[in-house]
Amino acid sequence: MNEAAFLQRIAARLGRPAPLCEPPARDEVGAPAFWRDYHLPMEARVEKFITELEKLGGHARAFENLAALRTGLADLLAQLAPRRIGTWGPSWVRAHGLEEVLAGYEQVAWSPEEDGRTVIRRLAQVDVGITGCDFAVADTGTIGVVTSPEQGRSVSLLPPVHIALVPVSRLHTRLGEALAIVAERPDAVASSVNFITGPSRSSDIEGDGTVGIHGPAAVFALLWDDREPGR
Amino acid sequence: MEAGHRTTVMERAHQALQDEFLRKAVRFTTARLKNNKLRAADELGRWEDWREQGRRIRAHTVAHLDYYLKQFADNVRARGGHVHFAADAAEASEVVTRIVREKQARRIVKSKSMVSEEVHINRHLEALGAEVVETDLGEYIIQLAGEAPSHIIAPAIHKNREQIRDLFTKAGGENLGTDTPSLAGFARRQLREKFLQADVGITGCNFGIAESGTVVLFTNEGNGRMVTTLPPVHIVMMGMERLLPTFADLEVMANLLPRAGTGQKLTAYMSMITGPRRPDELDGPEELHVVILDNNRSSQLGDPDFQEVLHCIRCGACLNVCPVYRQIGGHAYGSVYSGPIGAVLTPLLNQGPEYADLPYASSLCGACYEACPVKIPLHDMLVRLRQRNVREGRVKSAERMAFRGFRQVFASPGRYRFVLRVARTAQRPLVRQGYIESTFGPLFGWTHSRHAPALDPAPFRDRWKRLSSELAERAAEARSERTAVTGRPDDDLHQGRASNDAPRQDGVKGGDERE
Numbered sequence: 001m002n003e004a005a006f007l008q009r010i011a012a013r014l015g016r017p018a019p020l021c022e023p024p025a026r027d028e029v030g031a032p033a034f035w036r037d038y039h040l041p042m043e044a045r046v047e048k049f050i051t052e053l054e055k056l057g058g059h060a061r062a063f064e065n066l067a068a069l070r071t072g073l074a075d076l077l078a079q080l081a082p083r084r085i086g087t088w089g090p091s092w093v094r095a096h097g098l099e100e101v102l103a104g105y106e107q108v109a110w111s112p113e114e115d116g117r118t119v120i121r122r123l124a125q126v127d128v129g130i131t132g133c134d135f136a137v138a139d140t141g142t143i144g145v146v147t148s149p150e151q152g153r154s155v156s157l158l159p160p161v162h163i164a165l166v167p168v169s170r171l172h173t174r175l176g177e178a179l180a181i182v183a184e185r186p187d188a189v190a191s192s193v194n195f196i197t198g199p200s201r202s203s204d205i206e207g208d209g210t211v212g213i214h215g216p217a218a219v220f221a222l223l224w225d226d227r228e229p230g231r
Numbered sequence: 232m233e234a235g236h237r238t239t240v241m242e243r244a245h246q247a248l249q250d251e252f253l254r255k256a257v258r259f260t261t262a263r264l265k266n267n268k269l270r271a272a273d274e275l276g277r278w279e280d281w282r283e284q285g286r287r288i289r290a291h292t293v294a295h296l297d298y299y300l301k302q303f304a305d306n307v308r309a310r311g312g313h314v315h316f317a318a319d320a321a322e323a324s325e326v327v328t329r330i331v332r333e334k335q336a337r338r339i340v341k342s343k344s345m346v347s348e349e350v351h352i353n354r355h356l357e358a359l360g361a362e363v364v365e366t367d368l369g370e371y372i373i374q375l376a377g378e379a380p381s382h383i384i385a386p387a388i389h390k391n392r393e394q395i396r397d398l399f400t401k402a403g404g405e406n407l408g409t410d411t412p413s414l415a416g417f418a419r420r421q422l423r424e425k426f427l428q429a430d431v432g433i434t435g436c437n438f439g440i441a442e443s444g445t446v447v448l449f450t451n452e453g454n455g456r457m458v459t460t461l462p463p464v465h466i467v468m469m470g471m472e473r474l475l476p477t478f479a480d481l482e483v484m485a486n487l488l489p490r491a492g493t494g495q496k497l498t499a500y501m502s503m504i505t506g507p508r509r510p511d512e513l514d515g516p517e518e519l520h521v522v523i524l525d526n527n528r529s530s531q532l533g534d535p536d537f538q539e540v541l542h543c544i545r546c547g548a549c550l551n552v553c554p555v556y557r558q559i560g561g562h563a564y565g566s567v568y569s570g571p572i573g574a575v576l577t578p579l580l581n582q583g584p585e586y587a588d589l590p591y592a593s594s595l596c597g598a599c600y601e602a603c604p605v606k607i608p609l610h611d612m613l614v615r616l617r618q619r620n621v622r623e624g625r626v627k628s629a630e631r632m633a634f635r636g637f638r639q640v641f642a643s644p645g646r647y648r649f650v651l652r653v654a655r656t657a658q659r660p661l662v663r664q665g666y667i668e669s670t671f672g673p674l675f676g677w678t679h680s681r682h683a684p685a686l687d688p689a690p691f692r693d694r695w696k697r698l699s700s701e702l703a704e705r706a707a708e709a710r711s712e713r714t715a716v717t718g719r720p721d722d723d724l725h726q727g728r729a730s731n732d733a734p735r736q737d738g739v740k741g742g743d744e745r746e
Contacts, residue, residue, distance in 0.1 A: 001318040003304065006525065010471075011297040013532035019297035026291060030479030031486070032284050034277065052496070116513035120461065124427060140497040149511035153460045157453060175497070176482035182503070183478035186443040187309065191509050192459070195501040200453035202415065203493075204369035204387050205395055207260045210415045213368055214422065215453025215500070 031176050038139075040173045045138040046223060049171060052141030056198030057211060058219040060141070062168075066096065069165065069224040073130075074101045076163065076220065082127035084108060086159055089150025092132060096165060102130075110152040120154055129159035129216070133166040135178035136221070140197055143221055144178050147192040156196060162216040164196075167226035240588045243563040250560075253389045257381075257560045260388050261551040267494025268548060268602070275490065285487045286606040288480045289542035292472075296532065296541075299441040299474045300523070306444025310506025312519040323524045324355040327433070327466055330520055331361055334464055336430035340422075342448070342455040343367040344435025345545060346468045346524055348380060348567040349580070352433070364425045366454040368418055375402055381561030381569065383547035384492050389560055422454070432458035432516065436469035437544070438484060439521075442477050445505045446521065449488055449498040459504055465516035467504075471523050472541040484544060491546040491604035527580045536615045540575055542605045549599035549609060555592050564589060571599035571609045578616055587625050590616035648692075655686050 011019040030036070040048055050060040063069040077085070084106040087093050093102065093109060108122045123129070131151070135144040143164045147153050156162050172178050175195070182189055200215030211217045247253060272278040292299055304314040317323035323346075331339065339361050341347065353363045353374075365374040369387035373380060375398040380386030387395075392409040399407055404417045434455055438447040446467050448455045459465055475481055489495040508515030531537040550556045550570030561569035566577040566586060574589040590613045599609040620626060640650050661667045666682035677683055 001316050001322060001525075003314070003316050006316040006318065006471075006523075007297050007301055009525070009529050010300065010532060013529050014294065014297060015533055016297065019301060020295060021298070024291070024295040024298055026476070028284070028287060029477060031482045032277070032280050034280070035482075035486075056499075110513065112511040112513065114513065119513055121427070124423070142497060147508075147512060147515065149509075149513070152512075152514050153456070154514045157456050157460060174482070175485055176479065179478040179482055183442070186478075187306075189310075189443045189445055189503070189505040191310075191504070191506055191512060191515050193503040193505075194456065195497070195503075197497045197499050197501075199499065200451070201499050202368045202452045204367070204372065204385065205411050205414055206256065206392055207263055207385070207388075208411045210411045213415050213419055213452045213454075214366070214426075214457055 049138040086126040112149040271490040432462035487604040
């Protein structure tokens with residue numbers, strides 16, 4: 001059916017001679033006012049994020065600064081003992097100074113220089129995927145990742161373990177704050193934005209919960225304080 | 232009802248009631264989901280305010296669907312996606328099969344989509360010789376069994392682990408145990424390869440965001456992300472009402488949908504897809520198609536009785552609280568949508584006699600309305616659908632006669648008294664200890680499984696004269712007792728007034744005493 005006829009039928013059923021062209025007036029948009037007032041100070045926000053993620057079987061730890069986080073990441077990797085590690089692109093790895101921490105492992109970096117099919121096939125073989133985080137939500141223990149040429153969708157999806165590095169400056173109290181950032185430029189939303197809340201889960205076998213059915217079975221969030229000192 | 236070879240909901244329900252496992256499994260899972268939901272709603276707080284906000288957003292969107300649908304379609308195209316409008320199921324499957332043919336796709340992976348079930352897309356794609364694999368664990372199980380989903384969010388709710396083991400063994404699993412990790416592990420390994428090899432991915436759509444042309448998916452397993460990340464072509468199949476104006480509105484639905492469905496604060500994944508992959512991106516589809524389906528949805532618009540059915544966000548909460556669903560499971564409803572929402576939606580989307588009996592699969596208790604996160608009055612709609620059946624003459628002639636008689640009897644006091652007198656005598660052979668137990672007769676539907684109270688030998692009207700004089704005597708006694716104690720008939724009332732200017736809260740008691 002053509003679009004015009006499809007929309008015309010809807011308009012006619014709604015009692016309009018032609019489809020509406022002007023944005024309809026709205027008295028209220030989005031969450032109730034009391035919810036929009038919900039705002040946790042940073043310390044409580046970090047605590048809430050960690051509590052919520054751990055409730056879901058995820059793991060979270062906060063570090064004082066990036067250097068401390070790097071040490072923590074090195075320890076975590078030593079524990080997990082992966083053979084191969086996948087990461088977001090080389091410039092992201094450099095920006096976080098992770099070269100040294102990752103040096104001992106076979107790596108698959110997500111790079112626009114590579115051939116897509118090949119890099120996906122290689123990434124499907126890694127044991128741990130390490131990504132950044134574009135926004136996190138304390139209320140639900142959620143990690144938000146935005147796709148870009150260096151930030152592949154697969155890195156947080158294909159490996160059985162996902163480690164996300166979360167700068168607290170991007171940690172918000174509620175989901176709506178993260179959505180507001182996405183909505184700032186509605187005409188330029190990234191091809192894929194994923195909000196990840198704990199490990200992949202299913203209860204389809206007799207209602208018995210199981211993790212890691214398709215996505216990662218383990219999710220680690222490592223937070224660090226990236227705010228300017230004195231703020 | 233009138234359908235020739237088709238079974239009725241009664242027949243299907245009877246069949247389901249013989250299946251002890253199904254009944255136990257459905258009761259168990261729905262109770263768990265229901266309790267989880269109640270806990271989650273309680274934890275969030277102000278649930279009624281959230282419901283009302285959800286209702287408002289859905290009502291506004293549906294009332295201006297022409298505007299938001301156009302805005303959504305324009306934005307999908309502006310981001311490089313293709314939009315297809317399908318008037319009915321046949322058109323939708325034609326669009327999808329055409330894309331699959333053009334791409335010469337052989338391998339198709341799907342994440343859970345009720346619209347794709349509504350359109351029976353798998354059948355059409357398999358007819359082309361393509362392999363179609365359902366990748367939601369529950370959907371994978373029922374696809375192997377060749378069955379339809381029996382719950383909106385827990386499609387394999389009726390299968391036990393032994394049955395699942397047998398299905399997986401047939402699909403190539405070797406020495407599988409019946410423990411959840413073994414079974415889930417087998418599905419993971421099988422499906423992982425399917426994702427990596429697929430030519431086309433098909434998903435549904437929980438919400439389309441009009442302001443940006445974004446498709447939002449709420450999933451838990453990660454298969455939705457796989458299907459939208461790995462295959463080179465992504466086809467979205469969505470009902471035309473599945474829109475929200477803005478991302479801000481999505482925050483409300485993200486608080487309502489997962490809680491109402493499973494009691495989760497948020498599903499493990501909320502994926503927002505906006506157009507195909509951008510230049511220099513290595514994963515994500517190169518092509519994105521959005522198929523928007525009407526299939527009689529538009530017929531509900533402008534109908535004050537049923538427009539609200541389009542507010543539904545497909546959470547399944549009404550199934551979990553329905554006393555009928557809990558007994559008979561999803562297959563008894565005979566269509567892809569089951570439970571209270573199915574009993575309303577199915578006959579609306581498929582006009583005619585085929586599903587006209589579904590609105591009777593309800594006790595009209597209203598639990599569905601109470602559970603609905605966007606306050607759809609499903610119980611009222613069930614009554615209106617029954618009315619529609621009567622108007623269209625779709626009732627048995629005995630029922631029509633019975634109600635005609637009812638009207639005549641109840642419209643005249645004389646006739647009413649006469650009929651009751653006759654009935655009181657006529658019931659005698661059936662009454663045992665004050666109850667009618669009968670395995671035959673016009674009230675069989677009630678009396679074959681429960682006792683119906685018999686008509687009292689003395690009608691209330693006769694007893695009333697005696698009762699009212701008894702009541703008057705008692706009231707007089709009470710008054711004289713009180714006067715004996717306090718010396719004043721309504722002492723405490725006066726004191727209450729004197730010491731407190733505000734009106735008394737216990738108005739009933741005060742009223743009694745004033746008399």
